[in-house]
Amino acid sequence: MSKKLVIICLINFLIAAVMGLALRFSFLESIGLNYRFLTHAHSHVAMLGWVYLMLFTLFVHYLIPDKPKSFTRLFWLTEFAVVGMMISFPLQGYAVISISFSTLHIFCSYYFVHLIWKHIKTNSSVTEKLLKSSLVFMVVSTIGVWCLGPAVSMFGPASAFYQIAIQFFLHFQFNGWFLIGVITVFFHILKIEDSKTFKQFYILLITSTLLTFALPIQWFAPHSSLPWINGVGVALQIGALYKFYQLVKTNQNLVFNKENKLVIYMYSFALVCFILKVLFQSLSVLPQFSEVVYNHRNFVIGFIHLLMLGLISGFLFAFILKSDLVTFSKSLDLGIYSFLLGFVLTELLLLIQGVMFYVGSGMLPNYYLLLFLFSILLPLGISIILLQIIKHQTYAT
Missing domain, CATH: 1.20.120 (Four Helix Bundle (Hemerythrin (Met), subunit A))
Incomplete structure (x- = not known):
C-alpha cells in the first residue's frame, strides 16, 4: 500500500x-x-x-x-x-x-x-459484486447533491424536498458507499467465497439499505406507509448482520489467529460498532424513539460518529495496521488507544446529555468543557498514528 x-x-x-x-x-x-x-x-x-x-x-x-x-x-x-x-x-x-x-x-x-x-x-465474485455495489451507491448518492440547486430555487432551503435531498446523499454515502466499501475490503482479506449464505447476506444488505431510507423521508414528508417500510428494512438489516456473523465466523481464523493483537482489537472494535449501529437503527421502528432522535441533535451527532469514527474508521485503521506501513510499538498502541478512548468518552457524553435533554433534566455540569477535553484525544491519537507511519522506513510502494 x-x-x-x-x-x-x-x-x-x-x-x-x-x-x-x-x-x-x-x-x-x-x-x-x-x-x-x-x-x-x-x-x-x-x-x-x-x-x-x-x-x-x-x-x-x-x-x-x-x-x-x-x-x-x-x-x-x-x-x-x-x-x-x-x-x-x-x-x-x-x-x-x-x-x-x-x-x-x-x-x-x-x-x-x-x-x-x-x-x-479479481478472481472473487464476492469482492467484485460488493465493490461494484458500493460504487453504484456512491454514484446514486450524488443524485441528492444535484437536486439541491433545484430544491432551493423552487421550494427554498427549508423545504422537505431540500432536506430529503441532503438525507438521500448522506444515507447512501454512509450506508451504501462507505459501509459496503469497507465490507468489500474486509471480505477480500477474509477470502470469503460465493455461497448461499453470502447470496442471502448480499440481498438482505442491499434491500435493507434501500428500504431504511424511508426513515429520513418520514421526518420531512410523513406518510403512514413509511414507518412500515423502514420496519421491513430494519428487520432485513438484522438478518444481514446475522449472515455477516456467519460468514466472518467461518473464516475467523484468517483474522484472529495470525494478526497482531492491536489489529484484532481494531477489527473487534469495528464489529462491535457495526452491531451497535444496527441496534440503534432497529430502535427507529418505535415512533417515539424516531421522534426523539430527530428532535435531539446529540443523538444524531452520536449516531453519525458511531458510523464514521467507530464502524468505518475502525475498519480503515485495522486495514492500515495489517499493512506493512507500521511497526508495532508502545507509541502506536498509545495512538490507537487515545483515539478509541476519545471516541468512547465523547459518545457516552453525547448519549448522556441527549437522555438528560429528553427527560428534561437540563445540562450536564461542565458538559461543553468535558466534550472539548475528551475530543482532544481524537486528533492526538491520529497524530501519533500518523507520526508512526511517517517514521516507518520499510514499506511497499
Whole structure:
C-alpha cells in the first residue's frame, strides 16, 4: 500500500478532527469563524478527504494489480478538490468556490468508478459484486447533491424536498458507499467465497439499505406507509448482520489467529460498532424513539460518529495496521488507544446529555468543557498514528 497516499488520507483526517475540536471549543470561547461554515468543512473533509480517499487507496492496492498512473493522477486531483473545500467552506460556506470544488470532487468520483470498472482484476465474485455495489451507491448518492440547486430555487432551503435531498446523499454515502466499501475490503482479506449464505447476506444488505431510507423521508414528508417500510428494512438489516456473523465466523481464523493483537482489537472494535449501529437503527421502528432522535441533535451527532469514527474508521485503521506501513510499538498502541478512548468518552457524553435533554433534566455540569477535553484525544491519537507511519522506513510502494 502506498505510504504517501495513506499519509495524505491521515492528514486529511487529522485536519477534520482539529476542525471538530474547534467546533466544540466554540461553545466555550469565540473562534472567529462561522459555526455552520466550519461544520460543512469538517464533514466534507472527514467524508471525502479521509474515508473516500482511503477506500480509493485500498481498492487500488488490493484490486488493481497493474496500478495505471491514471489512478495516481486522479488521487491528487481529488485531493486538490478536498483542499479547496477545506479552505473555502470555513470562509464562505456553500458558495461559488466551495460548490465548484465539491462539483470537481463529484466528477472525479465518476471517473474513479470508470477506471475501477475498466481495470479491476479479481478472481472473487464476492469482492467484485460488493465493490461494484458500493460504487453504484456512491454514484446514486450524488443524485441528492444535484437536486439541491433545484430544491432551493423552487421550494427554498427549508423545504422537505431540500432536506430529503441532503438525507438521500448522506444515507447512501454512509450506508451504501462507505459501509459496503469497507465490507468489500474486509471480505477480500477474509477470502470469503460465493455461497448461499453470502447470496442471502448480499440481498438482505442491499434491500435493507434501500428500504431504511424511508426513515429520513418520514421526518420531512410523513406518510403512514413509511414507518412500515423502514420496519421491513430494519428487520432485513438484522438478518444481514446475522449472515455477516456467519460468514466472518467461518473464516475467523484468517483474522484472529495470525494478526497482531492491536489489529484484532481494531477489527473487534469495528464489529462491535457495526452491531451497535444496527441496534440503534432497529430502535427507529418505535415512533417515539424516531421522534426523539430527530428532535435531539446529540443523538444524531452520536449516531453519525458511531458510523464514521467507530464502524468505518475502525475498519480503515485495522486495514492500515495489517499493512506493512507500521511497526508495532508502545507509541502506536498509545495512538490507537487515545483515539478509541476519545471516541468512547465523547459518545457516552453525547448519549448522556441527549437522555438528560429528553427527560428534561437540563445540562450536564461542565458538559461543553468535558466534550472539548475528551475530543482532544481524537486528533492526538491520529497524530501519533500518523507520526508512526511517517517514521516507518520499510514499506511497499
